Structure formats: C-alpha cells, structure tokens
Amino acid sequence: MTLTVCVYFRVYFSGLVGLLLILTAEARIGNSSESSFCTESRECLLYDLVCKNDDYEVRHYDSVKWVSTEEECYFMDKATYTAFGRLFKYITGSNEAGVNIDMTTPVTVKIEEKKRLWQSSVFTLSFLLPSDYQMTPPQPTDESVYFTETPDMNVYVRSYGGWMMSLTSGVNSMLLKRQLDKVQATYNKDYHYAVGYDSPMKILNRHNEVWYMVEGEPVCPTSS
Numbered sequence: 001m002t003l004t005v006c007v008y009f010r011v012y013f014s015g016l017v018g019l020l021l022i023l024t025a026e027a028r029i030g031n032s033s034e035s036s037f038c039t040e041s042r043e044c045l046l047y048d049l050v051c052k053n054d055d056y057e058v059r060h061y062d063s064v065k066w067v068s069t070e071e072e073c074y075f076m077d078k079a080t081y082t083a084f085g086r087l088f089k090y091i092t093g094s095n096e097a098g099v100n101i102d103m104t105t106p107v108t109v110k111i112e113e114k115k116r117l118w119q120s121s122v123f124t125l126s127f128l129l130p131s132d133y134q135m136t137p138p139q140p141t142d143e144s145v146y147f148t149e150t151p152d153m154n155v156y157v158r159s160y161g162g163w164m165m166s167l168t169s170g171v172n173s174m175l176l177k178r179q180l181d182k183v184q185a186t187y188n189k190d191y192h193y194a195v196g197y198d199s200p201m202k203i204l205n206r207h208n209e210v211w212y213m214v215e216g217e218p219v220c221p222t223s224s
Contacts, residue, residue: 028045028046028047028061028062028064029043029044029045029046029064029104029128029130029131029134030043030044030046030131031043031044032044032105034046037197037207038105038106038197039197039198039202039205040105040197040198040199040202041102041103041104041105042102042104042130043102043104043105043128043130043131044104044105044106045061045064045104045105045106045128047059047060047061047155048060050154050218050220051218051220051221052221053221053222055158055179055221056156056157056158056176056179056180056221057156057157057159057221058154058155058156058157058214058218058219058220058221059154059155059157060152060153060154060155061150061152061153061154061155062152063149063150063151063152063153064128064129064134064149064150065129065134065137065147065148065149066108066126066127066128066129066147066148066149066150067087067090067091067126067127067129067137067140067145067146067147067148068087068124068125068126068127068145068146068147068148069083069086069087069124069125069142069144069145069146070083070122070123070124070125070144071083071122071123071125072120072121072122072123073120073121073123074119074120074121075166076109076111076123076165076166076169076194077165077166079109079121079123079125080109080123080125083123083124083125084107084125086142086144086145087125087126087127087145089142090127090140090141090142090145091103091127094140094141094142095137095138095139095140095141096138096139096140096141097138097139098138099138101129101130101133101137101138102130103127104127104128104129104130105128105196105197106128106195106196106197106209107125107126107127107128107195107196107197108125108126108128108193108194108195108196108211109123109124109125109126109169109193109194109195109196110123110124110126110191110192110193111123111169111173111191111192111193111194112190112191113189113190113191113192124148126148129147153213153214154213154214154218155211155212155213155214156176156180156185156187156211156212156213156214156218157176157209157210157211158172158173158175158176158179158209158210159207159208159209160172160208160209160210161205161206161207161208162206162208163206163208164194164195164196164208168208169194169208169210172208172210173192173194173210173212176210176212177212179221180212180219183219183221183222184219185214185218185219186214186215186216186219187212187213187214187215188212188213188215192210192211192212193209193210193211193212194208194209194210195208195209195210195211196208196209197209
C-alpha cells in the first residue's frame with residue numbers, strides 16, 4: 001500500500017512539474033495583442049517592466065528557448081540576410097518533423113562587442129520558438145541550426161524606429177552604453193543584442209531595440 005502511494009505521488013508530482021513548466025513557457029510567450037510593437041506575429045516575447053524613462057528602460061525576461069544559427073561576416077546586414085534564410089527554412093519545414101512553425105517576434109542578433117572594423121565577426125541570429133514548441137521543438141536538418149536558451153534575466157533596453165542596420169544598431173548601442181556608463185550601471189560588455197520586431201515589408205511605425213544584459217542589481221533611470 002505504501003509503495004503504491006509513493007509511486008502515485010511521484011507520478012503526480014512529475015506531472016505537476018511538467019505542467020508548471022509548460023504554463024511558464026506559455027505565460028512569457030503570449031498573444032501579440034499584449035504588446036504595442038508586436039504587430040505582425042501571433043505570439044510575442046513578453047516581459048515585466050522594471051522601470052523606464054526616455055533614455056532607456058529595464059525589463060525582466062523569463063528563460064525561453066530559441067532556434068539559432070551563426071554567420072561570420074564583416075557587416076551585420078550581410079550576416080543576418082544569410083542567417084535569416086537558414087532559419088526561415090527551418091520554420092517552413094526543413095526540420096525532422098517536416099512541420100511549419102509560426103514566426104514569432106522578436107528576432108535577435110547577438111553581436112560581439114569587441115569587433116574591430118577591419119576584422120570579421122560572428123553574428124548569432126535567433127528566432128523565438130512559439131509556446132507550442134518551447135518544450136519539444138523538432139530537430140533541425142541543417143547542422144548549422146541549433147537551439148539556445150536565454151536565462152531568466154534583467155535587460156537594459158533602448159528603443160528606436162526605422163530600419164535595423166549596422167549603422168543604426170551601432171549608433172543606438174553606443175548611445176545606450178553612454179547612458180549606462182553615466183549612471184555607473186554594470187552590464188555585460190562582451191556582447192549586446194540587436195532586436196527587431198518587423199518584417200521588411202512594413203514601412204511605417206517600425207520598432208527596434210538594443211539590449212545589454214544587466215550584471216548585479218539594475219540601475220533604474222532617473223528623469224531626464
């Protein structure tokens with residue numbers, strides 16, 4: 001009798017943990033209607049706003065999974081063009097299950113911070129996996145496509161409009177760093193993320209961001 005109860009409890013507990021994990025994934029990847037700048041996809045990466053002003057904001061993100069690929073190049077624009085095509089093939093059936101996967105937002109590009117103009121750099125492009133595939137995404141058929149997971153994290157964010165290109169991303173990352181250094185914030189200086197929310201077909205009201213990972217306690221911006 002005791003053994004039966006223990007087995008039942010173990011099965012029940014395991015199922016409960018699994019359910020909680022699924023609910024957590026779904027809670028942080030939600031309907032795009034919950035975001036003012038996720039306008040072209042069904043699902044979007046959601047966050048908790050810690051604080052903000054006109055210079056930057058601090059957000060908290062839960063851990064989520066992405067499908068990613070790397071491309072070495074001199075310029076972000078060329079690297080993302082090639083890498084995007086690779087990931088687009090994955091979500092349109094080039095995976096072991098042969099399934100189509102919904103496009104989500106945002107798309108991120110991890111950029112090495114110490115890049116010099118005369119040296120190539122490795123850019124990592126990532127698509128956010130939809131809530132239905134956070135737990136068990138189909139395996140890629142392309143060996144250069146793989147899964148990554150961002151941790152539970154606080155992020156410094158600067159938003160800007162227009163098009164996300166090498167020049168605009170570089171200028172806005174510099175402006176965000178200037179603000180963070182001004183308030184003596186600590187953040188990961190090895191890399192940052194260029195973050196895009198819109199397809200190339202969208203012309204007006206575009207939304208892009210630069211992210212730096214918070215180290216230690218976040219420093220909230222004061223009113224400018």
